[in-house]
Amino acid sequence: MTGIRIIVFALVGLFLGTIVQGAPVDTDPADVPNFYQLFNNPDAHLSLAKAPDTIDFITEHGYPAERHYVTTEDDYIISLFRIPYSHNRQNQNEKLPIVFLQHGLFASSDGWPVFGPDDGLPFQLSDAGYDVWMGNARGNRYSRNHTTRSTMNSHFWRFSWHEIGYYDIAAAIDYTLSTENGKGQTGIHYVGHSQGTTVVMVLLSARPEYNAKVKTVHLLAPVAFMNHMDDFMVNSLSPYLGFNNVYSKLFCSQEFLPYNDFFLAMMFNMCLPNSVVSGFCSDSDNTNEELGRTNTTASGMLTGVMPAGVSTDQILHYMQEHQSGHFRQFDFGTKKNLVAYGTETPPDYPTDQITGEMHLWYSDNDEMSAVEDVLRLAETLPNKVMHHMEDPLWDHMDFSSNWEVRKYINDPIIAIMDEYEGKSN
Numbered sequence: 421m422t423g424i425r426i427i428v429f430a431l432v433g434l435f436l437g438t439i440v441q442g443a444p445v446d447t448d449p450a451d452v453p454n455f456y457q458l459f460n461n462p463d464a465h466l467s468l469a470k471a472p473d474t475i476d477f478i479t480e481h482g483y484p485a486e487r488h489y490v491t492t493e494d495d496y497i498i499s500l501f502r503i504p505y506s507h508n509r510q511n512q513n514e515k516l517p518i519v520f521l522q523h524g525l526f527a528s529s530d531g532w533p534v535f536g537p538d539d540g541l542p543f544q545l546s547d548a549g550y551d552v553w554m555g556n557a558r559g560n561r562y563s564r565n566h567t568t569r570s571t572m573n574s575h576f577w578r579f580s581w582h583e584i585g586y587y588d589i590a591a592a593i594d595y596t597l598s599t600e601n602g603k604g605q606t607g608i609h610y611v612g613h614s615q616g617t618t619v620v621m622v623l624l625s626a627r628p629e630y631n632a633k634v635k636t637v638h639l640l641a642p643v644a645f646m647n648h649m650d651d652f653m654v655n656s657l658s659p660y661l662g663f664n665n666v667y668s669k670l671f672c673s674q675e676f677l678p679y680n681d682f683f684l685a686m687m688f689n690m691c692l693p694n695s696v697v698s699g700f701c702s703d704s705d706n707t708n709e710e711l712g713r714t715n716t717t718a719s720g721m722l723t724g725v726m727p728a729g730v731s732t733d734q735i736l737h738y739m740q741e742h743q744s745g746h747f748r749q750f751d752f753g754t755k756k757n758l759v760a761y762g763t764e765t766p767p768d769y770p771t772d773q774i775t776g777e778m779h780l781w782y783s784d785n786d787e788m789s790a791v792e793d794v795l796r797l798a799e800t801l802p803n804k805v806m807h808h809m810e811d812p813l814w815d816h817m818d819f820s821s822n823w824e825v826r827k828y829i830n831d832p833i834i835a836i837m838d839e840y841e842g843k844s845n
Contacts, residue, residue: 471725474501474554474562477533482507483546489565490595492587496558497565500592501529503542503552504601516551517635517841518596518605522589524614525581525738528561528728529554531613531820539823541611541830548834549843550609551601555592557584557619559675560728571675578673580737580750581615585622593633607633609837613819614788615734617642621747624776625769634776635840638833640819641789642780644747644771644797646738648790654742661736662743664753668736676732713813714821747771747797771800779836781819781829783809788816807832
């Protein structure tokens with residue numbers, strides 16, 4: 421189990437273990453300990469280095485970086501980061517095709533440039549002549565604003581990955597196409613990892629008009645159906661959180677491990693390469709480290725900026741998927757489902773409506789995205805290309821942190837995009 425999963429598992433246990441502190445189940449989500457006050461002790465800040473942000477990860481290698489704020493249809497304000505051109509190619513005056521990258525659960529845009537220009541997909545895309553954008557889901561460290569709600573208000577946290585796909589990704593795509601470089605372009609290329617795959621499938625199935633706005637879509641470790649997921653944390657928790665019961669009611673609609681500067685600085689300093697506890701931060705198990713499969717320095721840095729902030733409803737939604745065997749909308753319970761959907765159970769996402777060019781990248785050793793579930797998803801997609809990783813040890817995080825990610829993931833993805841764009845370089 422990776423360091424980040426240990427933290428997550430322990431904290432979910434804390435939520436469940438403090439059930440007696442919660443409000444009655446027929447009221448709003450439970451009162452929980454104020455983690456912001458608990459962790460945000462100013463006296464502890466003195467000796468800690470500040471955790472870097474996406475701008476830092478980009479500019480330290482000489483690339484230009486921009487931050488953009490986008491308001492969604494439901495009034496959340498999300499942040500997008502951009503590498504508008506390559507300083508190596510000096511192509512700032514050219515019209516460049518757009519690529520949008522979306523992170524996974526517990527992560528942020530930091531997860532893309534942290535691997536540096538040799539292995540980081542955004543840098544390689546920039547040097548290949550693309551206008552590179554990196555999204556941030558509502559609720560993470562970069563997207564904690566709303567036109568009327570504070571993060572201290574429980575209503576701010578009443579969203580799952582459905583809203584991230586339906587609203588955030590839609591707003592991000594529209595915004596990139598509205599920029600000076602985007603004007604006149606018909607669509608974007610999309611790359612998502614883990615939850616980043618879930619949300620784009622939500623968008624393209626629930627709002628099929630957006631299929632016309634994507635050129636190629638690359639799903640790294642796609643997560644939709646979850647029947648065969650064999651993750652220890654999910655298997656342990658979904659029997660409790662995958663149904664409408666006292667546990668899920670107390671767990672719902674709140675920030676999971678509230679983000680604050682102290683906690684992030686603490687994790688970053690723990691995960692620096694010279695830290696005595698840096699081994700705890702690796703995203704891969706000891707076998708992978710011993711075999712030299714993982715960029716342990718970058719993985720440690722990545723763990724040091726995670727978790728970046730999520731709603732507990734995102735976790736609940738995945739737990740529901742694991743138990744139901746469906747890829748469907750959030751289950752509010754029979755009464756609320758009737759109001760929200762007009763049916764007692766949530767509707768399935770019509771993935772057969774996804775007509776965009778979908779590239780599914782999957783492996784045999786991915787406990788979060790089982791082969792059987794990926795193949796079941798593929799059967800529903802009318803326009804897909806399958807990319808099976810031949811390495812029998814390739815796991816969920818290898819799609820971003822494997823030492824050979826450039827050879828097996830980044831270069832092939834760029835080649836597919838180049839072919840679509842008719843490039844000869």
